[in-house]
Amino acid sequence: MPVVSSKGKAMPESPIRKLAPFAEKAVKEGKHIYHLNIGQPDIKTPTEALEAVRNHTVDVLAYSHSAGFESFRKKLAGFYAKHDITISSDDILVTTGGSEALIFTMGSITDPGDEIIVPEPFYANYYSFSTQSTIKVVPVISKIETGFALPAIKEFEKLITTKTKAILICNPGNPTGYLYSKEEIQQLAELAIKHDLFLISDEVYRDFVYDGSDHYSILQERDLNEHAIVIDSVSKRYSMCGARIGCMVSKNKSVIQTAMKFAQARLSPPTFAQIASEAALEAPESYYKETVAKYKERRDTLVSGLREIPGVKVAIPNGAFYCIAELPINDTDHFAEWLLDKFDVDKQTVMLAPASGFYSSPNEGKNQVRIAYVLNRRDLKKAITILKLALEKYTNS
The missing domain is CATH 3.40.640.10 (Type I PLP-dependent aspartate aminotransferase-like (Major domain))
Known part of the structure; x- marks a missing residue:
């Protein structure tokens, strides 16, 4: 039987997309997912x-x-x-x-x-x-x-x-x-x-x-x-x-x-x-200013919300629209799956990107997640509340 290349076998899975099957299952079960896992802006194209x-x-x-x-x-x-x-x-x-x-x-x-x-x-x-x-x-x-x-x-x-x-x-x-x-x-x-x-x-x-x-x-x-x-x-x-x-x-x-x-x-x-x-490229300067202002508000909402969750550590990002948060758990890969597969608040849950996929050094980032603050502030606040409740249940189970 023909086999695929060693290079193909070595290609890593996307840490952002590998949770897709769990997300698809959650949606089929009627859950609403707040996507904090992927940098897909909701800002309108010029x-x-x-x-x-x-x-x-x-x-x-x-x-x-x-x-x-x-x-x-x-x-x-x-x-x-x-x-x-x-x-x-x-x-x-x-x-x-x-x-x-x-x-x-x-x-x-x-x-x-x-x-x-x-x-x-x-x-x-x-x-x-x-x-x-x-x-x-x-x-x-x-x-x-x-x-x-x-x-x-x-x-x-x-x-x-x-x-x-x-x-x-x-x-x-x-x-x-x-x-x-x-x-x-x-x-x-x-x-x-x-x-x-x-x-x-x-x-x-x-x-x-x-x-x-x-x-x-x-x-x-x-x-x-x-x-x-x-x-x-x-x-x-x-x-x-x-x-x-x-x-x-x-x-x-x-x-x-x-x-x-x-x-x-x-x-x-x-x-x-x-x-x-x-x-x-012909978009007016106001397009950039308004977009950056929205992301700054979202960043501030996310960082302040995460800092209110016991045991969570977050570095303040000065650019882009991502941050790395350290959670009070040992395995965020498992936690991210659990969020989609086993947990919800009134049929709502969140999707995170485990940070281990952003490291090539073994065992680094196992307690970290990447969060993309591309949601509006109202949804970000809901997502943070869900994350707080999830961590309480996960760490006490």
Whole structure:
């Protein structure tokens, strides 16, 4: 009997989606689920994007350029210019989501067996993409006690070997919501230059920062031009997750030219999604301000509610729309299943993402969960109440 590949067997399950069968069963039993497990915004997509698709003048749904529409890339360059980032359209490669940008990046800069250092907890698909690329993720652990701040640079240096090709960060972070400071970015830039490494920054949440903080991109470090690769996406910025449009950005011509060969192999990014994404760039400044204000209110509601639950520890996120919470239990994988399968309050329950799936180090994050605060404040308050009651019953059973 033919067997699947060892690489296929090694591919991890999504920690976000592996609970889907339990959720489907709960819904069939008539339960309402408050989804705190997945970063699917409920913010409306900009009308500019939707109208561009509705009012299109396309007669033939043809391939686009493999790098994406030139008009789109030029507008993206203009978007970055507003954030003190000077790039040209030739420095941008449009991809089918930020996921493809990461896969192209790994394929362009690594060979089988190479290593990438990543602060953990990290976005779970980094591990999946590295498995596809037959490379190794080397974790450097950040701690909830420091709010998941950048680990000491000496901890990174301890892990650098002849196989190390890059350091990968998410800024602001998924799943932690941590926003790296300018000083932390500069420390990483110095390290990348010192050891001749690439510095990859996943900046898909760059617009969601709070408390008067500013996002500082690796592309603002002028001496890092040959080392810096940014991953971006319209998914969260414009609440367009289904568009599947992202991009990779780098001033390193060799990297972009290499990634282009991967892009040519998949022909082109989707045409209608590019039309919508290009139009979304015309959204007024008020769209961003209103969206960020909503997420800040939700963050504050979630954090204050979690802190009222005995035994719960939470790091305040300064960006994105996620946080990591430490619960007074030993196994959040079991607890998350139990919530869906065995518990409800008036036929209502919550769905969480166990944080162990965001670590590659064994036994890390077993008592933590990632929570996405993408629900409205009323639903968040209900979800927190349900979680409090669930923890009381679970810990006393």
